[in-house]
Amino acid sequence: MLSADRMRAHLDNARRHLDTARSHTGRVATATGTAAATTGLFTTAVMGESLLATLAATGLGLLVLPTHKARQPEPEKVIERTADGGMLVYTPPAPPSHQGRTAAVLYATPGVGLVGVLIAEWIVPGFHWGEALAVALWSAGTWLLRPARRARHMLVPPLPPVEKVHDLVVQDEPQLYAHPAAQWWAERVAIEGGAAPATVLEDVEKTGESAMRAIIRASIPGEPVPDISVRRLSALMDVPQDLITVGPVPGRGASVQLLTVGQADAAALDPARLWAERIAPLAMPGATITAINLGSMNLSKEDA
Template sequence: MLNPAKIDKARDWIGRAGTLAGAAALTASLYTSQALALSTPWIIGAAGLGVLSIRPWRKDTPGAVTALYLAPTGLLLAEMTVFHAINGVHWQEAVAAMIWAGGTWWARPSRVAVLMMKPPAAEKAALAPRTTSPEDRLVEFWAKAVGCEGGAGEGTRLERAEVNGPHEFRAEIVARQGIAVPDISITKLSALTNIPTEMISIGPVPGCGAGRKHLTVSSGQTAATDMYALWATQVAPKAMPGSVIRNIRHGSTKTGELA
């Protein structure tokens, strides 16, 4: 694959070389009438190849770009024709030749034309493929479909999201400062996400107030290992209302050692 930076550099060198060759042809036309006849085919050929590189037949190539690309060539041939028509060498002709050479070298119309065809940085960013993570997409979905005005969890957002699969993720539902997380309908979440209601659970976050709740979406096998969600949804409501698990320590029932 061709490197765009190398292509631009090659265009620069070719443009500079073309400017020097045009200046040489223009200078020669001051002294000999043969310069115009000998140089015209080469000048037109070089300009034609240059224009082909911007593909002017495409709809997305503005006419102004093509005109700008051809401007140095048109001015060069026009000056050479005038020099050919006027007998003798005049200082005005030398000045005109220097203006063409210096102006083309400094302004670089062909370079400007190429830059006009390139999309701005903001447009490039918009066209670039998104590389967001599953966690970012989950947070974005919640903000647009659930936490939005009129949504099932209006005014809430997700934090500390962890995604392990389409139906395997967890996060913390957070409300605005000083406001409790509203009662979010699991049925509505199920309809929005097309996930069975039995796989969705919402419960308190250990050590936190009502402004933060724990969301777990998981299959039965994974849910069974999530003791926080299991306690909040299956044990506490029936056996110990209001209780939460704050810490879990693992150990061996044979040795009595705790991790």
Template structure:
């Protein structure tokens, strides 16, 4: 017969209830030690298990969250035991028995029971962002959002930022300019790197895998008039074009002569001397 294991939530609840019960028991024990120390010095020996249990709890509940936990939160966790120790020692230094000593016991027990400083510190420490050093909190990592509505060029630019320009992508820290988009597999754009830096080596194979497009439909080359900080990427029909008007329109004009069009073509052979002029389709 299979044994049903308890859920994670039930285990967490059981651990929380156990900690709560242990904290209440510790408060009652501390109050008993304080009360007894008013009349007998031997009661101060009760501080030993209190200090040891507090040290163990501090290590497991606060210190394990790293140096990102602020000092005041650490001090709050240790405050009940520190106050208990200070009062117990003070009672031994004061001769005779005074009603104020019992008042101090009541104040310590009341604050510890109702405020629960150690529990508050433990819960807050669990929410602290992990850090790399004292006071140096790691910045939250922002994931670029892919735009799914609006103009195609804006949607392509947002996709590039989220899929290609991230750390580990095919072109980290780059962005797209001069976009011309007809569809997911029919577009051209200039890949631009930060000032003074070259565009990372773009691999047709990696871009092909990223956009699920055949490699022979992808063309990557330099941008006329610019250094290695820009590269021209053409995908789809434009990259596969072989006739001169299409090659000019999709691979030459966008970078060398924007908005220029081929209207007539003069073709022929120097060997035969025959030339003709035709209108571009």
């Protein structure tokens, strides 16, 4: 069962279709009247039929014109004294609506005008420039001004047009990131035409007073991180080029890259910490470094 809102929507849609059909009918009637009046400039063979058709169409239109929907003036109450000294209060019948009469006259204007043009063509023999001018004025005025349609809309205002969905432009809200560096990257670097389009900055970690490292990930799954110009990053960050590096992430594919900026502190460069935080979770989960031997290997020619 349809709800009240859906039922109202269907009725409004039907009203719009009916109004469109009336509009097309009015256009056809205007074109037919123009053809009849133009024919009357040269011959009166069909003059009688044209007059009867015009009168019939105008009369039928006036019969179905909803003049009962015109705004009625509020009648005033009348107070009269009766013979026995009492008071009689009554409301007289409402006077005829001025709006209804105006709409009827406006609706009949095209038909009456066409009848006048046809009668003039019938009376004046032969072709006359005044008749041609009258036909042109009636045709242009009726086509452009549309008095009958205006009269109907005066009584029954048209419904507002349906809002088209494709006229609405839906704009995606910009994504917000928790880390300020990631947000800055999305707004300045990852934009179309930027230094690293279609990328996001993740796992941002501060490694020193003016140093950081982070993971650059391609926002499209399965796509590699595009070639990133260190020169452009240097210009955007206002950091010397030799302090910016972009390279592969150990144990990962080309869809991620490691970004380092600045000189990391000694604690951040500790091999055990680097292994535990950056390498082991990706390449060898669960593995730990138990000892680190620092030295060099010198091979002599005999050993080789």
